[in-house]
Amino acid sequence: MKYYLSKPNLDKKELHGITKILKKPWLINGPTVKKFEMDFKKKFNYFHCTTVSSCTAGLQLILQSLKLKKNDEIILTSFNFISAGLAILQQGLKPIFVDLEDQKFDISLKSLKKKINKKTRVIILTHFNGYLQPVEKIKNITKKFKNVKIIEDCAHVLGSKDNKKNFVGNFTYASVFSFGPTKMITAAGMGGMISSKDKSLIENIKKLKSYGMDKSSYDRKKKNKPWVYGINQLGNNYRMTEIQAAVGIEQLKKINTFINKRLFLVNLYKEKLAGLSQISFQNSDYTSRPAIIYFVVALKTQKIRDDLADFLRKKNIYTSVHWDPPLSEHHIFRKYFKRIATINSKKLSSKIISLPLHTMMSGKDVIKITETIKNYFNAKN
Ligand SMILES: Cc1ncc(COP(=O)(O)O)c(C=O)c1O
Structure with missing residues (x-):
């Protein structure tokens, strides 16, 4: 008998969801992705959501949307996964590492107070394994720095609730979730979701994740000259597929x-x-x-x-x-x-x-x- 560290839980429901997609014309940019975004938003009372190809891509897209200057400082904890660090370096920004409290997984507030300054633009707060960081205390520290935004890496905490019994994902400027194979739910092995109160951020990310096109092919389909789009930003292809979304929808129910x-x-x-x-x-x-x-x-x-x-x-x-x-x-x-x-x-x-x-x-x-x-x-x- 082998005891694996992690194993996804997929059954006939997910298989049925995938089979339905294979019979449809849309494999990307279609209605299933939209439904997954809607279901996710409703389930956790989020304001605006958009799917992405991974949590790593999501973090990168948020930083890109903020139009920061080269070498602007971004704080993150040194006990971390690589995603936050990659997003920072890929945007030409400067990572500033903050330690943890002694014998704890919580960010050291003392260390944070020492590192935050006029050059800080973002704190990427990584929650670890179901347990939440002290978000309110961090918000209090950032109050006197008007230009600092907090982004949460929520890869590990989908469904966690804070001490006021609120779901994580609404506390700060934006939150990013992962649907990788070891996470609470998976979108067939890969995928991510961004939630934010800032509608304009989400609208911009929808463009950036689709090569920078200003209208998606699904939205253009019903219009005259559906092939026409504009590109004004350096985008990427960071979208979730319909098959991934179909699996995500079933996983979310469970x-x-x-x-x-x-x-x-x-x-x-x-x-x-x-x-x-x-x-x-x-x-x-x-x-x-x-x-x-x-x-x-x-x-x-x-x-x-x-x-x-x-x-x-x-x-x-x-x-x-x-x-x-x-x-x-x-x-x-x-x-x-x-x-x-x-x-x-x-x-x-x-x-x-x-x-x-x-x-x-x-x-x-x-x-x-x-x-x-x-x-x-x-x-x-
Ligand atoms: C805290 C954290 N953030 C981000 C990621 C990466 O997520 P994704 O594979 O969706 O990019 C992981 C992966 O395990 C993680 O542990």
């Missing part, structure tokens, strides 16, 4: 079941591992309902973490680390690295591990994995 199943498994994991002094769990003060995608725990040292991962792999239990090293230590950021102190990110990165978690798992699987872990540590004592 999201509550997915969130609850993952919470059940996480709680069982915690109950079964509670007595082990070597392991501690992720926690947060800012989330009333976390929509968790990975089961992340911290060990006491990097060696204990690495040895455990090795042992589990030999037992066919596959793990990963989200993320080690911290983003700021990757070669591509070396130019900026000297300016930063990211000790807490480094400490955390070196000790964490993600254990198998997905909605195709059963409680029995969790019991098997936790027993294997407990036996491993007991044999060492």
Whole structure:
């Protein structure tokens, strides 16, 4: 028996959705993408939404839309996935890395206060694994900097709620979600969604993601001379396909079941591992309902973490680390690295591990994995 880190949950409903698309004339820019955007908007009470080919593309398109100047400063946490960093570098902007709080996944507010200044234009706030960053506190810090916008990387938090029980995705200037294969819902392996209160941002992104064309082929279809469009911006091809949207629509219908199943498994994991002094769990003060995608725990040292991962792999239990090293230590950021102190990110990165978690798992699987872990540590004592 193999215990995979993650596994998508797709059934006949998604297959039926895909089959329907294959019989239609529109494979891109059609009504299914529009329906997915509408369903998503309604489900979470968002203002305006548009699909994109990935969360990474979405972050890039938002930064591009803001028409920033070369080397304008963009703050992000050093404990991060590459997407935010790529978006910044690809737009010719300057990444400014901020550390985490000690032993936590939350951004260090002290570090943020030190780094924010007149040159800061954007904070890309990456939420981690279902738990939300202290958005209100960050907004308070940015109040005296009128030109600073906050963008949230919500790849890990679709369906999470803050302490006032509001869904993430409406708190700041814009939020971007991912429908990659390990995320809460998938759009057949890839895809993203941007939500914002700023209608003009969303309208502009619709153009930028379609080569920069000022009208989509679907909208032009009903007009005279449907081949006529204008191009006034440097666009790209960052669209979602109809097949992806058809899968997304079906996945969205199941999201509550997915969130609850993952919470059940996480709680069982915690109950079964509670007595082990070597392991501690992720926690947060800012989330009333976390929509968790990975089961992340911290060990006491990097060696204990690495040895455990090795042992589990030999037992066919596959793990990963989200993320080690911290983003700021990757070669591509070396130019900026000297300016930063990211000790807490480094400490955390070196000790964490993600254990198998997905909605195709059963409680029995969790019991098997936790027993294997407990036996491993007991044999060492
Ligand atoms: C925090 C975070 N942001 C963005 C992404 C990238 O998402 P996408 O594959 O949709 O570009 C990931 C991928 O896992 C991620 O972990």
